[in-house]
Amino acid sequence: MFETLADFWHMGGNGVYVWGSYGLCAVLMLGLAAQTLRRIRTRQRDLDLLQGSRARRDGTEGA
Amino acid sequence: MHRFANPGQFMRVADKVLPWIVALCLPLIAAGLYFGLYASPPDFQQGETVRIMYIHVPTAFLAQGAYVVMALGSASFLIWKHPLGDLIARSAAPIGCVFCIICLVTGSLWGRPTWGTYWVWDARLTSMLILLFLYFGYLALANAFDDPARGDKPAAILALVGVVNIPLIKFSVYFFNTLHQKSTLAGDLFGAVFGEPEAAVQAENLPADLAAAAAQQGGDLPPEMLLPLMLMLAGFTLAFLALLILRLRGEFASVRLRSLRAGFRAEPRGA
Amino acid sequence: MSDTAVRRRSPAAQRKRMRLILVVCGVIFLGAATALTLTALQSNVNLFFGPTEVVEGKVPAGATFRIGGLVEIGSCRIRGDGVTREFVVTDGANRVTVTYEGILPSLFRDGQGVVALGQLADAAGEFRAEEVLAKHDETYMPAEAVEAMKRAGTWQEGGGEPVAAAGAPSGANPCKG
Numbered sequence: 063m064f065e066t067l068a069d070f071w072h073m074g075g076n077g078v079y080v081w082g083s084y085g086l087c088a089v090l091m092l093g094l095a096a097q098t099l100r101r102i103r104t105r106q107r108d109l110d111l112l113q114g115s116r117a118r119r120d121g122t123e124g125a
Numbered sequence: 126m127h128r129f130a131n132p133g134q135f136m137r138v139a140d141k142v143l144p145w146i147v148a149l150c151l152p153l154i155a156a157g158l159y160f161g162l163y164a165s166p167p168d169f170q171q172g173e174t175v176r177i178m179y180i181h182v183p184t185a186f187l188a189q190g191a192y193v194v195m196a197l198g199s200a201s202f203l204i205w206k207h208p209l210g211d212l213i214a215r216s217a218a219p220i221g222c223v224f225c226i227i228c229l230v231t232g233s234l235w236g237r238p239t240w241g242t243y244w245v246w247d248a249r250l251t252s253m254l255i256l257l258f259l260y261f262g263y264l265a266l267a268n269a270f271d272d273p274a275r276g277d278k279p280a281a282i283l284a285l286v287g288v289v290n291i292p293l294i295k296f297s298v299y300f301f302n303t304l305h306q307k308s309t310l311a312g313d314l315f316g317a318v319f320g321e322p323e324a325a326v327q328a329e330n331l332p333a334d335l336a337a338a339a340a341q342q343g344g345d346l347p348p349e350m351l352l353p354l355m356l357m358l359a360g361f362t363l364a365f366l367a368l369l370i371l372r373l374r375g376e377f378a379s380v381r382l383r384s385l386r387a388g389f390r391a392e393p394r395g396a
Numbered sequence: 397m398s399d400t401a402v403r404r405r406s407p408a409a410q411r412k413r414m415r416l417i418l419v420v421c422g423v424i425f426l427g428a429a430t431a432l433t434l435t436a437l438q439s440n441v442n443l444f445f446g447p448t449e450v451v452e453g454k455v456p457a458g459a460t461f462r463i464g465g466l467v468e469i470g471s472c473r474i475r476g477d478g479v480t481r482e483f484v485v486t487d488g489a490n491r492v493t494v495t496y497e498g499i500l501p502s503l504f505r506d507g508q509g510v511v512a513l514g515q516l517a518d519a520a521g522e523f524r525a526e527e528v529l530a531k532h533d534e535t536y537m538p539a540e541a542v543e544a545m546k547r548a549g550t551w552q553e554g555g556g557e558p559v560a561a562a563g564a565p566s567g568a569n570p571c572k573g
Contacts, residue, residue: 086227094368098375101372101375102375166540168538170505171536200419302442345536
């Protein structure tokens with residue numbers, strides 16, 4: 063357990079390795095999650111657009 | 126089992142369990158971070174660097190687990206032509222690839238202060254690097270063509286060929302002399318089944334003082350270190366499942382988009 | 397498989413079965429090929445030789461290789477020049493003296509597994525190391541628990557030289573510094 067916040071950052075002299083590991087893990091995991099969600103959103107938007115234009119076309123066909 | 130091969134039904138079930146997975150995953154990882162980074166003791170040899178274990182081991186496990194998922198999906202796609210298998214493999218690959226990168230880099234950052242080197246070409250580290258290249262190869266093949274139907278078969282075959290690497294990673298530390306230590310969690314079991322590599326230390330020949338020291342190195346993880354490891358293992362596994370479902374959703378949307386576009390082009394205008 | 401059994405399957409089911417057999421056979425052959433290759437290359441895949449293999453002359457003369465084993469307890473000392481560290485690597489059956497001019501890794505201690513890269517010096521069978529790595533084992537223990545065991549006198553010396561919470565190696569290992 064750590065006495066002070068400075069100790070916590072210092073990690074017994076190995077702060078670079080420990081925080082580097084956790085930092086890289088956080089960045090990559092959050093990045094992957096963000097990319098995954100963004101991908102779903104853009105696909106869904108394209109899908110809506112396409113279905114909208116198809117409905118419009120089908121609509122003019124019907125008229 | 127074949128009921129789940131129906132993509133629509135599979136996705137309905139997956140979407141229903143997704144909120145539960147996320148609701149379980151986040152507190153598990155939060156608790157894992159609290160115990161892993163703060164409320165667990167430093168190791169008697171390594172000091173604070175032992176905390177790297179709490180992300181290194183779960184990501185190593187999942188980098189291999191994701192590959193097995195990918196290979197099973199590819200096998201079902203090649204054998205039974207289940208389109209869901211291909212989609213699952215395509216979804217698992219980038220997640221496993223990210224876990225593999227995290228595992229390799231954290232291992233390197235752990236190796237420097239403990240072993241004295243960032244990298245060594247021993248069997249465990251090398252086979253893990255091969256896993257990363259297999260992921261790269263799969264992702265390249267699966268996404269190389271505008272029409273994914275052309276890349277899916279070669280990619281699935283690569284995924285299946287690469288599956289021999291998985292047992293190699295697992296058992297490399299038992300078959301060969303490596304710098305990497307053996308598994309703490311499953312060490313006794315595997316050690317008993319597969320024995321030790323040739324140049325291993327013969328405990329019965331050791332002088333008494335060294336034998337006592339070696340006996341103390343039997344492979345042991347005390348409960349206060351096991352707790353954060355298990356929390357992170359469970360949390361990361363659930364995170365993998367959540368990401369897998371989300372990526373599957375993206376893959377399904379891509380498939381619908383492609384078929385819609387194809388139909389859009391194929392239908393004669395104003396007919 | 398009898399002729400009628402084959403005929404009863406639809407062509408599509410037969411193709412599926414064929415694909416299943418092909419995939420399973422492919423994976424089995426590939427696994428066997430990999431296993432055989434690795435067995436043949438065993439000595440190249442192994443990262444290091446043990447002291448017994450070195451003493452028995454299984455290492456080609458003049459080669460640069462890695463030697464691995466435990467540091468014999470109390471064997472480590474600094475030579476008169478103040479730079480060269482000398483310690484004995486043992487596997488219980490045989491021992492090899494290793495010399496190293498440099499700073500040993502922080503996990504280096506009596507009874508610890510080490511892997512050293514270097515060559516055998518000509519006559520004495522002494523191993524001149526260019527690099528010494530500590531081989532960590534799969535045992536973890538809270539530093540405080542080890543301190544407590546030491547106070548209680550139940551700690552086996554050589555089993556561990558504790559790293560203090562500050563990360564600085566404590567204890568008076570003559571090879572440290």
